[in-house]
Amino acid sequence: MANAPVADQRQLLEVQALDTKLGQLKHQHGTLPERGTVDEISGQIKDLSGALTASRTAASDLTRELTKAESDVEQVTTRLQRNQARLDSGGASAKEAQALVAENESLTRRFGALEEAQLEVMERLEAHKDTLDKVEEANSGMEAALEEANAKLRAAIEAINEQARATIEERKKAAEGLDEGLLALYDKLRAQLGGVGAAALVGGRCGGCRLTINPQELDAIKAAPEDKIVRCDECGRILVRVPEPVSPLAAE
Template sequence: MTTAPAQDQRRLLDVQALDTRLAQLAHRRRTLPVHAELEALEARRAQVDDQLVAARTIASDVARELAKAESDVEQVRQRAVRDRQHLESGHGSAKDLQGLQHELESLGRRQAELEDVQLAIMERAEQAAAAQQALETEQADLAVQAERLVARRDAELAEIDSEVAAVTAQREQAVAGLDAGLVALYERIREQQSGLGAAALRGRRCEGCRLELNPTDLERIRTAPADEVVRCEECRRILVRVPESAS
């Protein structure tokens, strides 16, 4: 049979209340909404980073296509300039000049085709640049949002940590001087019972498991010596008899 001063047993409820508050603060620290917001934001940032790599690759590829198309058009244009100068000079036989005329017509058609290709590639280049710019803008916006969320998270965590420090100091004071055997039993039960090692007995009900004691157990507890540490038969937590339990 474990015994401890009745006053120490009642003070144990204060310790339990502080431990419960510490558990609540730890849960709140883990489940702050800002954590989920940051997680979602970081996921989007990673997605945008990947999309931006792809967009820049596309823009680079299209830029090379455009450079080649411009080169092809320029080559045909220069060839046409040379042929026209030759034709306008009048040097050569009639057959040669007629051949130059046909070639100029062919070069004209070829240049028109290449310019159509160039125009289509230019449109694609504009679209690729716009897509890249949009992603770069979003990337910058997300970075700003992330900074704000991190600042908010840090502020909220600092507030919680400050309260944790204050409650921890109160707990140290509450535990100081309590019967060592009682505290050891409480800690062991608390570890086994999801953080709740002691509960008040109010009327016929254990405040730990919220169940009512049967008349036999209730009578045994009420008649037990004041320094006897009694436990709930259902949840095995320490039952602390308080004045209300006599009602």
């Protein structure tokens, strides 16, 4: 492809500008600060999850321990009450009564020890529940913060997507009717050269690689027909010749 209408070549710069904007929007999409916030809070929740699991497990273990202690105390209490009821009935023989009294003394001592153990477990459980409540509260706060951060991220993404949709439509209109060969070459170069396939030639400098064209090459470009597709000798991009701005001093 050696030639393309001048108007198409200049319109290609508008297509390039819109493609550049789309590339910028894609970059913004991947580097939104809201993503960092979500990742940071998610990391904090992950770090806390181990402590939360351990704390919940410990609370569950202490609850089972307390339930067992309460059951032991209840069993001893029931046995004491049953023995005392037998003694109070007067139906026990002297030997049986003596045995019941001795057993009650032993049960009373055991009751005291079990009750003390029960109180100790209750105190440990109460203290641990206080700690667990604080960890649960911290976790709930972080989960709420994560939900809010995700909502902000979704809003930021949608704002970028909305801009991208509008830009894509503009790009379609800008590329509509362009010389097919010119557009195919542009797309090929854009894929190879970091998203920039065409650049303006202004002041003897390529707008793509920012390098100054050597004088011999620049003279050849200026001498070429207007509809000839010219390329930057340094980077290979399509060079679009645009009218040089006229200095107000030129007329003097």
